[in-house]
Amino acid sequence: MGNMQKFKAKAESTFDINLAPMLDVIVAIVPMLLMSIVFLKVNMIEAQIPQIVAEAIENNKNKPNPVTIALAIQDANFKFEVTVNGKKNDIVVPSIDGKPNLDGLYTEAAVLKRKYPDIFKVEIKPTKNVSLDRIVVTLDKIRRIKSGEEGFPIKDEKTGTTVKTDLMFPEIVFADILEG
Numbered sequence: 001m002g003n004m005q006k007f008k009a010k011a012e013s014t015f016d017i018n019l020a021p022m023l024d025v026i027v028a029i030v031p032m033l034l035m036s037i038v039f040l041k042v043n044m045i046e047a048q049i050p051q052i053v054a055e056a057i058e059n060n061k062n063k064p065n066p067v068t069i070a071l072a073i074q075d076a077n078f079k080f081e082v083t084v085n086g087k088k089n090d091i092v093v094p095s096i097d098g099k100p101n102l103d104g105l106y107t108e109a110a111v112l113k114r115k116y117p118d119i120f121k122v123e124i125k126p127t128k129n130v131s132l133d134r135i136v137v138t139l140d141k142i143r144r145i146k147s148g149e150e151g152f153p154i155k156d157e158k159t160g161t162t163v164k165t166d167l168m169f170p171e172i173v174f175a176d177i178l179e180g
Contacts (some may be wrong), residue, residue: 001043001067005155008078019020028054029077033092038148039058045152047130049167049170050053053154053165053167053170055118055156055157055158056118056120056154056155056157057120057121057170057171059157065118066084066085066086067082067083067084067116067118067119068082068083068119068121068123069081069082069083069112069116069119069121069123069169070082070083070124070125070175071122071123071124071125071138071140071142072124072126072127073124073125073126073127073130073134073135075095075096075127075129075130076100076128077093077094077095078092078093078094078100078102078104078105078108078138079090079091080093080108080109080112081092081125082112082161088110091112093105093108100134100138102137102141105138105141105142106141106142106146109141109168109169110145110149111140113145113168113169114152117152117153119166119169120169120170120171121169121172121176122141122142122169122171122172122173122174123136123173123175124172124173124174124175125174125175126174139172142168142169143167143168143170144167144168144170145166145168147166149151149166150164151164151165151166151167152164152165152167152168
């Protein structure tokens with residue numbers, strides 16, 4: 001019986017765990033983890049596309065298209081790269097006094113849209129030194145025609161009627177974004 005009482009005494013004894021080193025580690029790691037987090041700010045430009053245009057874009061995705069249009073945004077120049085049946089044609093919009101010619105860009109985009117009304121997609125190829133603001137201004141210029149100008153014909157697949165839209169190139173794809 002003497003052994004049983006010794007065992008009970010040992011079982012009932014308490015002991016302390018020193019948590020100070022563990023807290024020191026946590027206090028050191030938490031700020032380090034917070035400092036290593038990369039915060040990313042995403043900007044979105046919300047733009048509504050009419051349903052007929054959205055359907056036309058969707059229908060064109062399924063069809064092989066012999067025409068592709070790319071827009072290279074360079075230091076002060078713009079260059080449309082139009083590929084028709086594998087043949088590439090460059091249309092350069094030169095700068096005016098070292099500044100981007102946005103009116104010339106708009107005019108060339110409108111001419112291309114009238115020539116290829118079924119094309120809604122443009123690949124954008126900015127050089128690495130082009131600012132985001134300049135890219136946004138460029139996209140605004142080629143997105144839709146000015147008010148008062150005649151729209152572009154789109155055939156509504158469901159009804160078979162042709163409607164006009166003021167959108168030129170609402171579908172934008174960034175290509176070669178790190179080249180240049």
